[in-house]
Amino acid sequence: MxxxxxxxxxxxxxxxxxxxxxxxxxxxxxxxxxxxxxxxxxxxxxxxxxxxxxxxxxxxxxxxxxxxxxxPVDPTTRCVYDRGDTVLELPNATRAGAAAAFDGAFGAGSGADWNRLMDRGAAMWGVMRTAFFEVPSEPAKPRRAAGGLKDFRTTMPWRTLRPLARAYLRDPRLRAFAERYAVDAGLDPRRAPATVAVLPYLEQTFGLWTxxxxxxxxxxxxxxxxxxxxxxxxxxxxxxxxxxxxxxxxxxxxxxxxxxxxxxxxxxxxxxxxxxxxxGGYPSASGVVELHLALDAAPDDAGRPYRTLLFPDDPAAEAEALFATDAKPPADPTLCLYAPSDAAPEGATAWTVQVRVPAHGTGRGRVDWDAPGVRTSFQDIVLDLLARRGLPVTDRLRWCELRTPADLERATGVPGGAVxxxxxxxxxxxxxxxxxxxxxxxxxxxxxxxxxxxxxxxxxxxxxxxx
Ligand SMILES: Cc1cc2nc3c(=O)[nH]c(=O)nc-3n(C[C@H](O)[C@H](O)[C@H](O)COP(=O)(O)OP(=O)(O)OC[C@H]3O[C@@H](n4cnc5c(N)ncnc54)[C@H](O)[C@@H]3O)c2cc1C
CATH class of the missing domain: 3.50.50.60 (FAD/NAD(P)-binding domain)
Structure with missing residues (x-):
């Protein structure tokens, strides 16, 4: 692009x-x-x-x-925690609507916590837009830290996302939601810059689109x-x-x-x-497995939101496993399900499940996605997790296609398929x-x-x- x-x-x-x-x-x-x-x-x-x-x-x-x-994707996301005991639907592009949804799902005060983090994201965006995004990087012309100390304190280049999110958010599920923005970007929330907080701010302010x-x-x-x-x-x-x-x-x-x-x-x-x-500066960037599922239509497909996040039992542990030096295909990852209404023929449903996984390779923190059995056993893991989290599909599966980081590396040349x-x-x-x-x-x-x-x-x- x-x-x-x-x-x-x-x-x-x-x-x-x-x-x-x-x-x-x-x-x-x-x-x-x-x-x-x-x-x-x-x-x-x-x-x-x-x-x-x-x-x-x-x-x-x-x-x-x-x-x-x-x-516009509305709701932007259905978030499912605790194997379905907590379900949250986030409306698109409304600060008040998002805060009310967090209060409803995680208890009073969660929305206010989230809004404080979004205020921080807004302040960061204000600095970064003019000092970072709209300024080319040229070695001959080092960029001046625009605005001085105040802007420096706003963007906090020394700080990472996890401690920032933990300082603002009390509920572990809300923290997991904030950390998703790093993990989805291929970054470890413990090492990703705190400025990742601009990503949920941008999504909430300018909307999520397909x-x-x-x-x-x-x-x-x-x-x-x-x-x-x-x-x-x-x-x-x-x-x-x-x-x-x-x-x-x-x-x-x-x-x-x-x-x-x-x-x-x-x-x-x-x-x-x-x-x-x-x-790229963040050598532990992860990859993505995509599982495209061609399904017979089911009655409740019609009301399904475009995007669903199915969180694991212990969301905070996901980053540790994903970015471990002795990485393995994850056993209990978050599943991100896209369910577009216009991608399948009559009588059928098209779903794509994305899972953040270690990038491809044989070195530290990598998984050899081409090793015998790895691809098929990971496909079984994803299908099994979908069933355990309330969305069994094997009875209506016509066919599926799995794309690993190794496939992405072959298709685009990106080392390890790291995104x-x-x-x-x-x-x-x-x-x-x-x-x-x-x-x-x-x-x-x-x-x-x-x-x-x-x-x-x-x-x-x-x-x-x-x-
Ligand atoms: C599964 C998945 C989910 C993603 N989700 C999101 C998301 O939700 N939001 C988001 O913003 N981004 C997302 N991304 C990332 C986003 O798609 C990429 O960051 C972006 O498309 C990268 O574009 P690019 O131009 O940098 O590079 P690429 O898309 O990698 O394009 C580089 C091109 O150069 C070609 N090429 C490479 N080497 C050579 C060579 N030597 N000679 C000639 N051609 C060459 C490749 O074939 C390729 O076509 C996702 C990516 C993946 C794989």
Whole structure:
């Protein structure tokens, strides 16, 4: 999404843009799995801060709303704790509504606790928007800490999310809810910056959104926008290196002639990399298992909210297990269920379950997702957990497809299939010391997720224009 967004912006500024993509399609982590009339979004099931993509579409042609049907997710989430004894439904984009829902589920005072944390998230956003998100990262120009001591105290760069959440929130289930924003972003709440608190603030303030037909439609229409603007796509074309013969960028070297390019190099004055790298600053970033379930329809499917979080018996223990150095496939993780109403054929239901898991590999904190039996036994664990948490599906299962971090690594090249989904995680500078070389995407400033990739693209397009 970072690469597509910057391609569209630069093409609009009359640059001659070529996208080299090692895979067959485009969209990277945001794609679709289509089979037998089912279409599952693979990657983000929902997104927030649509202003980032509204700005992109408006500045490159027709408005986002003219290209896709944005749908607010209401309730944003059904949270199920204690094996169904506590159920909370959070209304979309209402501070008072969220506070009332927390009071109802966890007892009087919980809503006020949450609001105090959201006030903190709001203050952090106020500082970070102008001092971090809207400022490109350039090694030649270290960013000044805007605003001085007061802003420093607001963002608290020395503090991590867990102690912040524990200082504001008394109920362990509410703490687990706050920590989800780190875990979902691939970050350990004990090490993630306290500024992760801006994520629930953004979701609550600007709403949670999906797209009719699936969130992957945004990647599809962005690809179409690029084509309309004259961007040339070279699929199956892997870039091996950036060519810098005379100390400045003069092109890219291809790993081999692919279907898209019968040449071994492409000349260019500017190269923007959206290439996942490991050195994102948070080496323990986790991965995601997705289980797409093609089901026969059941009577209570109709009333099911779009997103359900099924918490484990001990939610606080999840991060410890997920980010342990001797990691294993988790035995009792939180399940995040997406139940779109428009992804299945007549008489059927399409669900996607996402589970945060250790990334793929054989080193510390990694799990070898390709080792014999790991994939099938984890699929059984997820199906069994769904049944134990009140949603048995095996009797109505037509087929299912499991995607592990190893599959994601093969599809996108992201090391270990680790998802840096957080727009507060920072990363590579947008402008490198080599003239003409820039970085966008999840491993670049201001970080990952659809927000980070989209904001980084705006920053890089601006930098290229200035060069
Ligand atoms: C299951 C899942 C759930 C997620 N949930 C959320 C969510 O709820 N909210 C959210 O905001 N984000 C979420 N994310 C993260 C979000 O999808 C990503 O952060 C974002 O899409 C990353 O975009 P990107 O442009 O940085 O990189 P990528 O999507 O990784 O794209 C990089 C592209 O570059 C190509 N490539 C790599 N190396 C080369 C090379 N050498 N030569 C040529 N091409 C190359 C790859 O094939 C890929 O297409 C989720 C991700 C996953 C997998």
């Amino acid at each position: 970072g690469g597509l967004a910057v391609a569209a912006r630069l093409a609009r500024k009359r640059h001659d843009v070529t996208v080299c993509e090692s895979g067959a399609g485009s969209g990277g982590m945001l794609g679709a799995v289509s089979r037998d009339g089912f279409t599952f979004t693979s990657g983000p099931g929902a997104f927030t801060l649509p202003a980032v993509y509204r700005d992109l579409f408006l500045k490159t042609g027709a408005a986002l709303e003219d290209c896709v049907d944005l749908v 797209v009719r037909g699936g969130v992957h439609r945004i990647a599809e229409v962005l690809h179409e926008r690029c084509v309309d603007l004259g961007v040339k796509f070279l699929p199956d074309t892997e870039v091996a290196d950036v060519s810098t013969a005379a100390g400045a960028v003069d092109g890219v070297l291809l790993a081999g002639p692919g279907h898209g390019a019968e040449v071994s190099r492409i000349d260019a004055d500017v190269v923007v990399m959206d290439r996942p790298r490991e050195e 840096f989904a957080s727009p507060v995680a920072g990363g590579q500078p947008n402008r490198s010391p080599v003239p003409g070389l820039y970085s966008v995407g999840a491993s670049a400033h201001p970080g990952g997720g659809l927000i980070g990739a989209g904001m980084g693209a705006a920053l890089v397009a601006e930098l290229v224009g200035r060069a």
